[in-house]
Amino acid sequence: MESEQRRPPTGPALVRFEAEDLGHGRDRQGRLRHLVLPGLALTLYEGERVALLGQSGSGKSTLLAELRQRLGTRAAWCPQHHGLVPQLAVYHNVFMGRLPEHSALAALWNLVRPLARPWREVGELCTLLGLEGLARRPVGRLSGGQRQRVAIARALYQGRAIFLGDEPVASVDPHQALRLLGLIDARHSTSVVALHQRELALSHFDRVWGLREGRLVIDAPTRALTLADLDALYPDADAPADASSEPAAPTMPNPEALPCARGRP
Amino acid sequence: MSEARTHPPRHGRHWWRGDTPGLKLARHTLGLVALAVVLLPFADLAIHTREPWTELGRMALGMAWPAWGSLESPLSAIGLTVAVAIWGTLAGVVLGFPLALLFARSRLVRAVCAFLRAIHELFWALLFLQVFGLSAVTALAALAIPYAGIFAKVYAEILEQTPRAPRDALPPGTGRLVRFVYAELPLAWAQLAAYTRYRFECALRASVLLGFVGLPTLGFHLETAFREGRYHEAGALLWLFYLLIASLPGWSHRRLIPVLLVGGAWLLGPWPSVDGALVWRFVSEDIWPRELLAGDWAGLVEWLSRIPDLGPAIGNTLLLGLLGTVGALLVAMALWPLACRHFGNRGTRLTGHGLLIALRSTPELMLAFLFLLLLGPSLLPAWLALALHNGALIAFLVARHADALTPGMPGLSATGRLAYELLPRLYPGMLALLYYRAEVILRETAILGMLGVATLGFYIEEGFDYLMFDVAFFLLLISATLNIAVDALSRRLRPRDGAVMDDPCMR
Numbered sequence: 001m002e003s004e005q006r007r008p009p010t011g012p013a014l015v016r017f018e019a020e021d022l023g024h025g026r027d028r029q030g031r032l033r034h035l036v037l038p039g040l041a042l043t044l045y046e047g048e049r050v051a052l053l054g055q056s057g058s059g060k061s062t063l064l065a066e067l068r069q070r071l072g073t074r075a076a077w078c079p080q081h082h083g084l085v086p087q088l089a090v091y092h093n094v095f096m097g098r099l100p101e102h103s104a105l106a107a108l109w110n111l112v113r114p115l116a117r118p119w120r121e122v123g124e125l126c127t128l129l130g131l132e133g134l135a136r137r138p139v140g141r142l143s144g145g146q147r148q149r150v151a152i153a154r155a156l157y158q159g160r161a162i163f164l165g166d167e168p169v170a171s172v173d174p175h176q177a178l179r180l181l182g183l184i185d186a187r188h189s190t191s192v193v194a195l196h197q198r199e200l201a202l203s204h205f206d207r208v209w210g211l212r213e214g215r216l217v218i219d220a221p222t223r224a225l226t227l228a229d230l231d232a233l234y235p236d237a238d239a240p241a242d243a244s245s246e247p248a249a250p251t252m253p254n255p256e257a258l259p260c261a262r263g264r265p
Numbered sequence: 266m267s268e269a270r271t272h273p274p275r276h277g278r279h280w281w282r283g284d285t286p287g288l289k290l291a292r293h294t295l296g297l298v299a300l301a302v303v304l305l306p307f308a309d310l311a312i313h314t315r316e317p318w319t320e321l322g323r324m325a326l327g328m329a330w331p332a333w334g335s336l337e338s339p340l341s342a343i344g345l346t347v348a349v350a351i352w353g354t355l356a357g358v359v360l361g362f363p364l365a366l367l368f369a370r371s372r373l374v375r376a377v378c379a380f381l382r383a384i385h386e387l388f389w390a391l392l393f394l395q396v397f398g399l400s401a402v403t404a405l406a407a408l409a410i411p412y413a414g415i416f417a418k419v420y421a422e423i424l425e426q427t428p429r430a431p432r433d434a435l436p437p438g439t440g441r442l443v444r445f446v447y448a449e450l451p452l453a454w455a456q457l458a459a460y461t462r463y464r465f466e467c468a469l470r471a472s473v474l475l476g477f478v479g480l481p482t483l484g485f486h487l488e489t490a491f492r493e494g495r496y497h498e499a500g501a502l503l504w505l506f507y508l509l510i511a512s513l514p515g516w517s518h519r520r521l522i523p524v525l526l527v528g529g530a531w532l533l534g535p536w537p538s539v540d541g542a543l544v545w546r547f548v549s550e551d552i553w554p555r556e557l558l559a560g561d562w563a564g565l566v567e568w569l570s571r572i573p574d575l576g577p578a579i580g581n582t583l584l585l586g587l588l589g590t591v592g593a594l595l596v597a598m599a600l601w602p603l604a605c606r607h608f609g610n611r612g613t614r615l616t617g618h619g620l621l622i623a624l625r626s627t628p629e630l631m632l633a634f635l636f637l638l639l640l641g642p643s644l645l646p647a648w649l650a651l652a653l654h655n656g657a658l659i660a661f662l663v664a665r666h667a668d669a670l671t672p673g674m675p676g677l678s679a680t681g682r683l684a685y686e687l688l689p690r691l692y693p694g695m696l697a698l699l700y701y702r703a704e705v706i707l708r709e710t711a712i713l714g715m716l717g718v719a720t721l722g723f724y725i726e727e728g729f730d731y732l733m734f735d736v737a738f739f740l741l742l743i744s745a746t747l748n749i750a751v752d753a754l755s756r757r758l759r760p761r762d763g764a765v766m767d768d769p770c771m772r
Binding site for chain 2: 072073077079081082083084085086087088092096097098099100102104107108111151154158
């Protein structure tokens with residue numbers, strides 16, 4: 001209800017795919033080497049918060065990379081596995097979000113002695129994200145959750161209108177995840193966030209894009225969706241506990257089909 | 266691929282055919298060993314023992330009772346050795362780092378670097394000796410020039426292997442320099458520093474070796490003492506050298522480097538008075554065959570035919586390079602577990618560590634000299650020296666990497682740990698090191714020629730001795746060409762998958 005009030009249902013379209021092939025690596029003729037998302041059709045509207053769901057390998061990262069490329073400097077970017085420099089301090093890693101705005105000389109001097117204004121701004125962000133007092137610590141010495149927050153701080157520091165995140169809340173607990181998503185919302189009008197927590201997708205976003213094996217199988221507002229709809233994206237989730245849905249699975253007989261009836265009622 | 270899918274792999278039949286990394290590496294290694302075994306009959310491995318035991322006994326006595334008192338000015342020799350090493354390394358870094366940045370992009374830079382490092386420090390020294398005499402310039406240039414080529418290549422490889430993720434995460438529009446300093450250099454820094462440190466150790470050894478061509482470093486006194494049979498003095502010098510290398514971690518601390526540099530600058534010398542005309546004559550006339558400069562092609566062919574034993578010299582050089590490489594692999598495989606924390610007890614580890622340090626610190630030339638006394642002049646002493654020295658070096662690096670690994674399954678037996686936990690993780694890196702080393706080994710075969718082993722180096726030194734600079738330079742070029750060819754080959758053969766030894770940034 002609240003979100004309905006706060007956000008207009010659709011702003012102008014920011015990015016539109018009309019049956020396009022997405023993938024990575026191009027050969028000399030400009031054809032895709034690895035086709036990941038064939039014939040993708042979807043639109044990102046301004047003011048919309050989109051949860052991007054799907055199993056690992058379903059094409060989430062490819063879609064985000066393409067969005068990032070098309071949105072260019074309008075989008076802040078929080079990559080998968082953080083993409084931080086472990087040897088540099090938290091401050092420097094966050095500062096990297098705005099590297100292009102400084103001259104080369106200033107950026108180099110900043111490694112020797114932090115520039116006053118960024119130091120203050122980054123300090124505020126760190127406090128906001130629960131990283132106070134850690135600004136001078138090398139990222140390599142932080143815990144997984146702290147690194148995650150540094151990566152988010154770097155994206156927030158970019159100060160863009162759109163937020164693109166590839167599993168930005170994968171390594172924090174559900175409570176923190178909510179708080180971090182709230183921070184991201186407060187500072188960006190539009191966001192596309194890949195994640196694995198289905199409940200979070202329904203409770204916190206306006207729209208869900210669901211990918212399964214390179215196809216967009218769900219593109220609907222969250223109020224029209226239930227958890228059961230989202231389960232369809234994860235064929236393993238409702239399978240028996242062994243969950244062997246790898247491509248090799250067909251050669252492995254289902255335990256239910258085995259002639260031995262031991263252990264079954 | 267599709268075949269493998271329709272026929273599930275069966276145990277027992279064609280097990281060697283799979284394309285898993287392990288099988289590939291195993292086939293690769295066995296192929297290399299088989300090649301060495303097939304070519305073994307062509308090598309002159311005869312043992313010409315001529316009662317070496319009395320001489321060897323005197324040497325052992327010399328080592329056991331070093332005559333510290335008889336050393337003349339050992340401190341100035343040590344000082345000069347260190348000064349040459351540190352300034353040579355620094356000059357190499359200053360020249361090599363910019364080249365490293367261009368390395369991936371410019372074929373010309375790669376070719377120039379390949380040429381610079383294809384010629385051994387000692388041969389550069391012999392070359393500069395003709396121009397700058399027995400001076401600090403000769404010593405520094407002899408180290409700095411090949412090291413620039415080596416640094417360029419290795420730095421470029423280290424930088425290329427830094428994780429891409431931080432670079433990709435940068436906002437669009439970040440400048441090249443800033444991107445390098447923020448998202449590439451910090452990731453590579455530890456490795457760059459470690460490599461530079463290692464290279465400095467090599468420079469110390471090379472600096473000692475420069476004594477063999479007459480520069481007054483530790484090696485000069487060592488060679489004189491050995492040649493004149495003053496083994497007690499030689500023993501003292503050798504111990505001094507080991508002490509110098511063993512205490513390296515103590516005195517090569519980051520903070521001490523400026524002190525060493527400033528102190529070293531005082532000790533460097535003598536500085537030559539360079540005669541420009543003489544240098545120009547050497548570069549433009551002396552090192553080229555007269556027939557070539559005169560454009561007399563028939564004469565040039567005749568000049569070529571006068572060069573003795575070119576074919577056998579090349580054959581011996583390549584064969585010794587191959588045998589040395591395979592030998593180093595076997596030695597490394599046997600030795601690395603001795604010095605790593607996963608095996609044995611404190612005692613065995615200390616012994617293994619000591620053995621590796623002794624083998625890798627003793628210059629190959631020294632080892633070869635010892636074996637030469639023991640076995641007589643053939644390829645055998647040179648082979649043993651190359652295999653032991655380089656094998657110990659690889660083993661040392663592998664053991665250090667192994668120490669950094671934590672087995673995922675605690676409580677395995679030693680064999681299980683070796684075969685399941687450690688070797689699969691270490692072997693690709695080890696083979697990559699070996700292939701990198703193959704080029705170094707080939708370069709070292711050349712200097713073993715200075716002891717009388719009939720490789721190219723033998724004839725190069727002969728050329729310089731008899732002032733036939735044109736012949737010496739021509740043979741140097743051939744030796745460099747061979748090195749470049751072998752380098753290209755080893756680059757192609759080097760395993761790439763998983764060859765980078767574990768990186769904390771990816772975890």
